[in-house]
Each structure stands twice: as C-alpha cells, then as structure tokens.
Amino acid sequence: MSRFLRASLVVLCLASCGGGGNYSAPRQMDDACAILRERPQYLRAMTATERRWGIPVHVQMATIYQESKFVGNARTPHTFALGVIPMGRQSTAYGYSQALNATWEEYQDSAGGRRAKRDDIGDATDFMGWYMDESARSLGISKADAEAQYLAYHEGRTGYAAQSYLNKPWLVEVAAKVGARSEMYREQLAYCR
DSSP, rough: OOHHHHHHHHHHHHHHHHHOOSSOOSSSSSHHHHHHHHHHHHHHHHHHHHHHOOOHHHHHHHHHHHHHHOTTTOBBOOETTTTTTTEEOOOBBBTTTBOOOHHHHHHHHIIIIITTTTSSSSHHHHHHHHHHHHHHHHOOOOOOHHHHHHHHHHHHHHHHHHGGGGGHHHHHHHHHHHHHHHHHHHHHHHOOO
C-alpha cells in the first residue's frame, strides 16, 4: 500500500471519529413522529425526563422547539455597538434548552451533576424537567400546561409570579404558540408510539 493511500486512510479514520454531536435540526419539525424517528435518542431522553420529573414529552418538545429549534449548540445572537462593533452575546443561554449559566449551575448543584452538558439532549431535557417540576410545585402550574410552563421558564419563577409577561404582549403570543405546538405534538405522539 502506498504511503499516500495509507496517510489518506488515517486522516479519513481520524476525521470520522471527531466532531462531537449532531447539532443540526431535525428535518420535519412539525411532525413529532418524524422527529423521534430521525432522532431516537430524543425520545429516550424525554421519556426518562417524563418518568423522573413528570413533564410530558410533548411539553418538552414544544419548549425545545421554541428555545433552540432542536439545535444542540444554539446560542443567542451577538449584540453590536453602533451596528458594527461586536459586544458579545445577548445572554449566556446555550444548548437545546437555552439554559442560562447561573440557572444551569443551580441545576448541576441540585440535580444534574457537574458533568451535565447543555448540548447533550439527555441533560437538557432533564434540566427542563427539573425546572418545570419546581415551577409546578412552587407556582401551582400544571406540568401539562405548556403555555404557562413556558412563561415561567422564560421569565423565571419570580417574574412569572409577578406577572411580568403581561407587559410583553409578544411573549404572551409566543407562549400561546408553544401551547398550540405542544397540543399538536401530543396528538401526533398518540399515533406514533
């Protein structure tokens, strides 16, 4: 075997091993069954979260859709001064769940462990379950109420309790869309499991 061919095979082999996870969005995001067929690890992760925290799969899916469109390494956009000078990102939100650094660290200390990663679907859904379970306990929000859970998720529990979302009509509209998507996913999931 020639040196060039041997070197090419080594490079190809190394390239196939690296690169981390698949962070791209699923192809058919309006079809829960298609998403779970394409990414069976999502169903495993969400089912584990539903068993541990009681948050239905369809609520998790609708929230992840809104937060990251199922992109594992999603980040908020950069901000710019004078339209051209980069000033950093809008927030520290990252991953499937768009968890902020401080909230993620609270989750790691409380339930997730130090090795939990925001770009891992299992850790991200467990984080959402942990957060929504506490919202259900402290605010009385039904675990199946995707709209109210999303408002508490976006505004924080203190903001939700103070009804800060009422001053943000755009957010109320987004939460209604999350609720509608959750219902759509719920109906679809009933036929594909």
